[in-house]
Amino acid sequence: MADTLINKVAESGLITLDLEKYVPKGETEVFDLKDFLFMGMILKEKDFREALKKQDWEKFRNKNVAITCTADAIIPVWAYMLITSYLQPIANEIVLGNKKDLYKAIFLKNISSINAKDFSDKKIVIKGCGDTPIDDFAYAEATRILMPVAKSIMYGEPCSTVPVFKKK
Secondary structure, three states: OOOOOOOHHHHOOEEEEOHHHHOOOOOEEEEEHHHHOEOOOEOOHHHHHHHHHHOOHHHHOOOEEEEEOOOOOOOOHHHHHHHHHHHOOOOOEEEEOOHHHHHHHHHHHHHOOOOHHHHOOOEEEEEOOOOOOOOHHHHHHHHHHHOOOOOEEEEEEOOEEEEEEEOO
16 A cells, blocks of 8 residues: 655645745935035025035936935925926936835835735635845735735745735
8 A cells, every 4th residue: 555645835825925025126225414504404495405416416317316314403295396307207216215215215215016816715824934125014915905815914935924814
């Protein structure tokens, strides 16, 4: 009598979602307003506008850009809007904040592209291990998107999962 090996994972109907494929790609740059402040504290509109006209914007072409001010200064809203107006035609993504804020915003945007209908009434395992560390917010967002349609959601690997959600 020969024992037949059965791959129970393959027969389980589990669908693995790997969040690594949604990790932001591409180069990032930071546009720091501190370099445009008078005495490191004050934004003078006329000087600022002139400096922006002379700025080499090409260094931001096809990059993801975080707009920030690392100086302790009060920056008027229109200044961020003006910078955005220069960056929008050439940059991939633009976020007000630091590099970490930029990474998170792009990651969330990428996750939002998940077509939930593809996972309708499916048993989903959101992959928990990989070569790239994935932040907690990404797992929470994927769960939020998939919960309304999934039959169940688990975390981990198909051979060792932690139940997260099961439709009643």
